[in-house]
Amino acid sequence: FVEAFADSCGEGGKSHGISLTGHMMAESTLDDQTSYAGEVMRAYRSFGIPGIDMLCGFFEFTTAKQCQSAVRQYGRAGMLSELYGVTGWPLKATLSPAIHNAAFAAADVDAVMVPVPCRSAEEALEFMKASSMKGMAVTIPHKESIMELLDEIDPVARKIGAVNTVAVERGRYVGYNTDYEGFAEAFKEFVGETRINRAAILGAGGAAKAVMAAFEKMGIVYEVFHRRTPGEGFDCIVNATPVDPIGDYRFTGREMVYDLTYVPEVTPLMARAAGAGCRTENGLSMIIQQAR
Numbered sequence: 261f262v263e264a265f266a267d268s269c270g271e272g273g274k275s276h277g278i279s280l281t282g283h284m285m286a287e288s289t290l291d292d293q294t295s296y297a298g299e300v301m302r303a304y305r306s307f308g309i310p311g312i313d314m315l316c317g318f319f320e321f322t323t324a325k326q327c328q329s330a331v332r333q334y335g336r337a338g339m340l341s342e343l344y345g346v347t348g349w350p351l352k353a354t355l356s357p358a359i360h361n362a363a364f365a366a367a368d369v370d371a372v373m374v375p376v377p378c379r380s381a382e383e384a385l386e387f388m389k390a391s392s393m394k395g396m397a398v399t400i401p402h403k404e405s406i407m408e409l410l411d412e413i414d415p416v417a418r419k420i421g422a423v424n425t426v427a428v429e430r431g432r433y434v435g436y437n438t439d440y441e442g443f444a445e446a447f448k449e450f451v452g453e454t455r456i457n458r459a460a461i462l463g464a465g466g467a468a469k470a471v472m473a474a475f476e477k478m479g480i481v482y483e484v485f486h487r488r489t490p491g492e493g494f495d496c497i498v499n500a501t502p503v504d505p506i507g508d509y510r511f512t513g514r515e516m517v518y519d520l521t522y523v524p525e526v527t528p529l530m531a532r533a534a535g536a537g538c539r540t541e542n543g544l545s546m547i548i549q550q551a552r
Contacts, residue, residue, distance in 0.1 A: 356375075
């Protein structure tokens with residue numbers, strides 16, 4: 261019945277120029293995926309666009325592997341010949357898929373990026389391998405822990421001590437850091453001609469390390485503040501944490517404030533700084549620079 265029904269729907273859609281797609285809704289666990297995969301694969305042969313259901317819980321796997329398999333078996337044009345992901349935890353808000361998918365479409369590249377929330381770096385890499393992904397963006401809190409799991413680390417990422425991009429090269433999983441370049445370009449546009457004599461970096465994780473590397477390359481003197489509040493005399497404050505870690509800091513209105521967080525669009529730190537007359541910007545510009 262499954263095959264006959266799907267074939268009938270597929271042929272009807274094809275005759276009217278409509279591509280049939282569908283999603284497997286019973287994949288709350290990897291065991292469920294395995295149990296139901298046979299039924300789905302028999303229906304996939306009639307689909308113009310094999311579908312992936314990404315609306316599952318944060319800890320669960322998706323049907324990306326089955327979709328990839330169907331694409332290869334049935335030779336569907338314009339499907340997911342290249343699959344990319346972005347991982348982190350809890351990954352409740354990320355614009356990386358939207359930005360990259362828009363770029364893929366604009367460049368007519370046969371690829372897609374999907375969110376892959378994972379509690380651990382081990383789980384993220386396991387999923388990346390199982391679904392034959394070509395690459396994966398890595399965000400908080402896995403940028404440092406994933407390094408020991410990879411086959412190779414780019415020298416720049418090794419020096420920074422954090423990885424935000426994993427690429428598959430000749431079957432090997434290689435870690436890179438594009439955070440520092442993305443931040444450097446975004447920061448230059450943010451400050452313009454303003455001279456930055458002293459900068460304060462809030463945080464000490466992977467993102468903060470990338471900001472340090474960028475400032476060193478740009479020749480900007482900086483000081484790192486981890487669980488403590490900066491004093492006066494800083495031209496710029498860069499927040500590399502997901503919260504406002506300096507709630508007791510009183511802005512003078514002269515500081516330039518860059519918050520790597522971009523959801524919400526105006527973070528609590530930015531709101532306080534802007535209220536004092538400071539120029540502010542969120543990390544969306546950095547993400548866009550990385551995508552380029």
